[in-house]
Amino acid sequence: MNKTFWESKWAKPISAFISIFGFLLIWHIGVNSSSLGELMPGPIDVLSRFVGSFSVNIGQYTILGHALWSLSRVAIAYSVASFAGVICGLAMGRYPKFEAAFRPYFEIIRPIPPIAWIPMAILWFGLGELTKYFLIFLAAFSNVTLNAYTGAISVDPELIGAARMLGASDNQIFRTITIPASVPHIFAGMQISLSSSWATVVAAEMVRSSEGIGWMIVSGMEINNMQQILAGIVAIGLIGYGLATFMRFLERKLLVWNERGA
C-alpha cells in the first residue's frame, strides 16, 4: 500500500522522538552557548542530577524519600477528604434541609483557593503534618462534595418514579438507585481533586516544610541550585502524570463495574 509517512503507524513515535529530542537539543545548545548557562543547567545535568538524587540525600532524604513523604500526605488527607466529600455531597442530595444548612458555608469557602489557607493553617495547626493534611483536605473536599451532590440530584426522575410505584421507600431508592448512579460523577470529582491535591501538597511544602518534593525545589531555590529545582520538577511532573494515569485506569475499571451493576 502506498501510504504516506504521515498516515503510517510510525508517524507518531518518530515525530514524538524528533520533537522531544529537538526540545532537549535546543535547551542543551541554548545553555551551552550563551550566558543563560550560568543560571540554567542543561538537560544532561538535570537528568543526571535526577538519577543521582535517588542515591544521594538532599537534606534528610533521597528524592524517592521526598516523593514518598509528599505522596503519603496526599494519600492520607485525600482519602479522608474523598470519603467526607462523598458522604456530604450525597447527604446534601438526600436531605434538602441539610443542604440548606450546609450550603452557605460551602459557598463561602469554595471561592478561596486552598493555598490561601496556608498562613491560617500554620497558625492553627503549627508546622507539622496536620497543616498539610488540612490544606490537602480543602483542595479535595469541595470538588468531591460538589460532584457527589450533582450526581445525587441528577438521577433520572422517571427511574425514581418507577421505583416508587413499585413501593420502594426513599431510603431504598437512595441506596439502590441514587448512589450507584452518582458513581461516575463522584469519580470525575475525585480525579480533579487528586491533581489539585498534588499541586496543593507541593505548594504547602514549599511554604513550610522540612521534607517532601515541594521542600526539595524550594530549598534548591534558597541555595540557588537550579539542578536540584529542575530534578524536583521532573519528579513532580512524573508523579502528577502517574496519578492521572492511575485514576483513568481506575475509572475504566469502575465504569465497567457500574455498567454491569446498573
Added chain:
Amino acid sequence: MSKNIIKLEVKNLCKQFGDLLVLDDISFNVNKGEFLCIVGPTGCGKTTFINSITKLYTPTSGEILLDNEIVDPNKHNIAYIFQEESTMDWLTVFQNVEFGLKVKKIPKAEREIKVNEYLEIVGLTEFKDYYPRELSASMLQRVSIARAFVTEPDLLLMDEPYGQLDIELRFKLEDELINLWERTGTTVLFITHNIEEAVYLAENIMILTNKPAKVKSRLPVNLQHPRDIADPEFVEIRNKVTELIRWW
C-alpha cells in the same frame, strides 16, 4: 430543455478502505437537469460513493468529471445534504441557510433576499431566528434542504435525507423537493434504500449491488409528477425495482 448534455461522468470509480473494497469499478453518466435515484442496501457503499464525488474521500482509482472537468468543490457549485443531521448549532436558522452563500461570497443584500425566499419555500420563515436545538428533527432537515437549495447548485447530492423522518413528513418534503427541482432545473443525485421513495421521485433509478458496490442496473421512470403511489404504472415499476433488488 437541454436534457442530453452530460453533467456528471463517473469513470471506473474504485474505493478501498485499507483492505476493504467498497466501490468496485462504478461507471455511469448523469445528464444535465436529471433526477437520479441511487438505490442500494444499507452498508453497500452509497455514502462512500457520494463522498467520493465531493472529494471528501479520495477515490482509490477512477475519475469523476463534472462539466468535463475533474470535480472540485472550489470550482463547481455543489451542494450536499448529508445523511446525518448537519445544521450548525451555533447559528440561527437564517444563518444556517446563509452559510453556503457566505462561503461563495454573495453580497449581503442578495443573500438576505435569497435566504428569505427559501425559508418561505420550506416553511420556516417564522423560525428564522431560532437555534437548531429549539427545532424538531424534521425542521432541521428542512433547514439543511434550504441551505443546499439556496445556493442554486449545479449538482445536488442527497444522502438518504428523509431516512429519519416519519412517513407524513417524508411525503411532504418529497413533494417540496420535486417542486424545487422543477423550479431550479438542478441535477439531483438522491440516495435512498427506500424503493417507493425512489420510484416516487426519480426520472432514473440506478441500483447498486451489495458490498462491494457495482452498478447492477439502471431504469427510467417515465411518469409525470406529481405521482400517485396507487397508480398501476407506479406499482409496476416499483415491483420491477423490487424484483431487481431481490437478487442482492
Added chain:
Amino acid sequence: MNEDISIDSVQKREKSGYIIISLISLVIGIFLWWLFTEGLGTISHKIMPGPIRVFQSFFSKFYVSAPDGATLLQHLGSSLQITLLGYVIGVAIGIPLGIVMAWYPKFDLFARPVFDLLRPIPGIAWIPVMIVLFGIGLLSKGMVVFLSVFVAITINTYTGIQQTKSVHKWVSHTFGASNIYTLFHVAIPTALPMLMTGLRVALGAAWTTIIAAELLASTKGIGFMIQQSRGLFRPDIIIVGMIAIGITGSVLGWLLGLLEKRVLKGRLSKE
C-alpha cells in the same frame, strides 16, 4: 390549572423555607464563632479573632497600611496587575497554539509531545525556577502565572477544536470553503464553549498561582499580606485577606460569566 398553581406555590414555600434554614444556620455559625472568641474568650484572638474584630479590620484595612506596609486595595491592585498581565499573555499565546495544534495534524505530531511533557507540572512548581532566573518581582511572578494560564487554555482550546464534527467540516468543504475558512467559521465556533471554560479554569489557576507566588517570595500583594500577618500574629488580617481573595476570585469569574453569556448567546439558555 388550579392544581398547577398550588403545586407551584408549595414549591415556592418550600424554597423560602430552605432559605430560612440557610439563614438560621449562618446566624448560628456566626454566633458560635463570636461566642467562643469575643464572647467567652475561649480561643485567643492571636489564633482566631472574633467576627467583630474581623469586620472592623476589613474596613480599616482600606486605609490602614500597618502591619504589612500597604492597604488592602494596594495589595489587591498589585496582585491583580500581575495576574492580568500573565493571563492576557497566556491566553494570547495559548489560544492560537491550541487551535493550530488541533487543526493541523502535522504540527500536532511535533508540538504535542513537548506540550504533554510540561502539562502535568503544576504552575506553582515553576515558582522557584523563575525566582532563581529573574529574582523576586513582577517578571518572575508574571512568568509563573503565564505558565499556569498557558497550559490550561491550550488544553481547553485544543479539546474544543477537536470536537468539531466531520459533517460540519464537510458541509463547509462541499460549498467550496477553504481549510482556513472552515477553521474560522466551523471549528472555532464549535470550540467556543470549551474555550470559555478554558478561560474560566485558567483564570482560577492564575489567581491561585499568584497567591502561592506571593506567599513564597514577595514584597507586596495579597498573598504577601496574609503571609506577613501570620508572622505578626494578626489572624484578623489573614482572614480579611482570605475574604478579599475569595471575593476577587468570584468577581473575576462573574465577569467572565457575563462575557460567556454574550459569546454563547442562544447556545446556553433552556437546557
